[in-house]
Amino acid sequence: MHEFELRVNGQRYSVRAEPRKLLSDVLREDCRLTGTHVGCEHGVCGACTVLVDGKPSRACLLYAVQMQGHEITTIEAVAKDGRLSPLQQALHEAHGLQCGFCTPGIVMTFEAYLKENARPTEAQVREALSGNLCRCTGYHNIVRAILKAADAQA
Amino acid sequence: MKPAPFRYHRPQSLAQALTLLAEENDAKLIAGGQSLAPMMNMRLAQPAALIDLNDITGLDGIAEKDGSLEVGALVRHQSLADSARVKEVCPLLAEAARTIGHYAIRSRGTLGGSLAHADPAAQLPLVAATLDAEIQAAGPRGGRRVRAREFFVSLMTTVLEPDEIVVSARFAKAQPGERYAYLQFSRRSGDFAIVAVACVVRGKTLTLGLGGVEDKPVVLEGLAAAQKPETIARQARETVQPVETPRVPALLRKELVEVLVKRAIAKCTNSN
Numbered sequence: 001m002h003e004f005e006l007r008v009n010g011q012r013y014s015v016r017a018e019p020r021k022l023l024s025d026v027l028r029e030d031c032r033l034t035g036t037h038v039g040c041e042h043g044v045c046g047a048c049t050v051l052v053d054g055k056p057s058r059a060c061l062l063y064a065v066q067m068q069g070h071e072i073t074t075i076e077a078v079a080k081d082g083r084l085s086p087l088q089q090a091l092h093e094a095h096g097l098q099c100g101f102c103t104p105g106i107v108m109t110f111e112a113y114l115k116e117n118a119r120p121t122e123a124q125v126r127e128a129l130s131g132n133l134c135r136c137t138g139y140h141n142i143v144r145a146i147l148k149a150a151d152a153q154a
Numbered sequence: 155m156k157p158a159p160f161r162y163h164r165p166q167s168l169a170q171a172l173t174l175l176a177e178e179n180d181a182k183l184i185a186g187g188q189s190l191a192p193m194m195n196m197r198l199a200q201p202a203a204l205i206d207l208n209d210i211t212g213l214d215g216i217a218e219k220d221g222s223l224e225v226g227a228l229v230r231h232q233s234l235a236d237s238a239r240v241k242e243v244c245p246l247l248a249e250a251a252r253t254i255g256h257y258a259i260r261s262r263g264t265l266g267g268s269l270a271h272a273d274p275a276a277q278l279p280l281v282a283a284t285l286d287a288e289i290q291a292a293g294p295r296g297g298r299r300v301r302a303r304e305f306f307v308s309l310m311t312t313v314l315e316p317d318e319i320v321v322s323a324r325f326a327k328a329q330p331g332e333r334y335a336y337l338q339f340s341r342r343s344g345d346f347a348i349v350a351v352a353c354v355v356r357g358k359t360l361t362l363g364l365g366g367v368e369d370k371p372v373v374l375e376g377l378a379a380a381q382k383p384e385t386i387a388r389q390a391r392e393t394v395q396p397v398e399t400p401r402v403p404a405l406l407r408k409e410l411v412e413v414l415v416k417r418a419i420a421k422c423t424n425s426n
Contacts, residue, residue: 002162018159019159019160019161019162019204020156020157020158020159020160020194022156022157022195025156040155041155041156041195042155042191042192042195042196043188043191043192043259046256046258049258052262055230055232055261055262056257056258056261057258057261057262058188058258058259058262060155060191060195061187061188061191061192061195061262062187062191062262063157063162063191063204065162066162066164066184066206066208069209109257109258112261113257116236127343128256128257130256130342130343130344131255131256131257131258131259131344132256
């Protein structure tokens with residue numbers, strides 16, 4: 001067992017876990033932040049995407065013990081004071097989700113992506129979205145929502 | 155889908171990492187972990203210990219040195235794809251890095267990890283072999299440089315000794331007027347390539363790198379660029395000896411080599 005401190009969404013969490021415990025599991029079970037969803041557990045589906053020092057990363061391909069000294073951001077920190085972020089608002093308005101299981105991963109991916117690419121083309125959005133699997137929407141409305149969020153933020 | 159137990163080490167210097175690597179039994183180095191962690195989750199890999207290289211400073215630089223581009227082992231794929239300097243002096247490297255996995259995978263995966271992992275279908279080993287890059291390794295007996303073309307031995311196997319660590323790679327800078335193309339065919343966006351082709355036209359000579367075809371990158375160099383693309387593509391097709399796998403017959407890989415080589419040459423010719 002290792003005892004260490006994690007910084008998640010600006011808060012400190014004391015964690016006692018084996019080194020093999022995945023960040024996705026520590027976030028859900030130890031930090032009680034269940035917004036990060038666990039899908040495939042081998043980096044394919046993108047549902048568990050969180051930000052590590054602002055960069056999107058698969059939480060299922062990281063061990064929580066590695067994250068000491070790093071800042072983790074999860075879906076729980078995206079809405080501020082009860083207000084959705086422009087991206088979340090756009091997903092809501094453009095019907096960019098149905099069951100919602102993949103949505104936290106998509107939001108985290110594009111919260112980072114839109115910071116680095118303020119005015120992406122539709123092709124660029126589709127390329128960046130290719131790492132997040134959605135089995136409900138067929139993607140069109142997600143793409144529309146992301147472009148709408150980019151417009152709103154520009 | 156949970157990894158087996160392992161001991162975890164987080165060295166603060168390369169020297170510490172080398173000591174740990176020498177002392178530990180059955181240890182694996184971890185940098186980005188984008189290949190190792192899935193293999194561990196699926197228990198295809200069960201190392202007794204992980205040595206995490208992410209805290210080691212000085213391994214994440216991109217710098218021009220002695221007429222070449224030196225890239226540190228901890229440089230992430232997304233940094234290669236986005237770096238203005240890489241795009242300018244080694245555009246093939248940036249172009250290929252852009253196609254690796256997905257955005258989140260690229261944000262974490264590293265150059266050193268990809269080279270040491272030596273997946274025969276991966277982009278960076280292919281580019282390193284095509285551009286005749288030099289790979290710098292550190293070890294208890296000191297450092298050594300290995301040409302990428304000699305570094306890859308076979309499937310997931312390199313000349314690295316178990317106690318050595320990749321620290322950087324040096325890529326030749328593109329020469330004025332040099333043209334390049336990187337093309338790959340995969341079933342889905344972000345999958346490993348079934349066949350990948352890197353093509354460089356420098357003056358009158360053309361170099362081809364073929365990935366995903368054999369158990370390591372294949373390089374055909376010194377080809378006359380003046381030949382018809384069809385002739386070069388046919389030659390590439392006849393030279394390669396693709397692996398036969400249940401889902402991808404060798405014949406399909408040969409076909410893809412021919413088609414992609416033709417397209418890659420056309421892309422070079424049209425990008426004057």
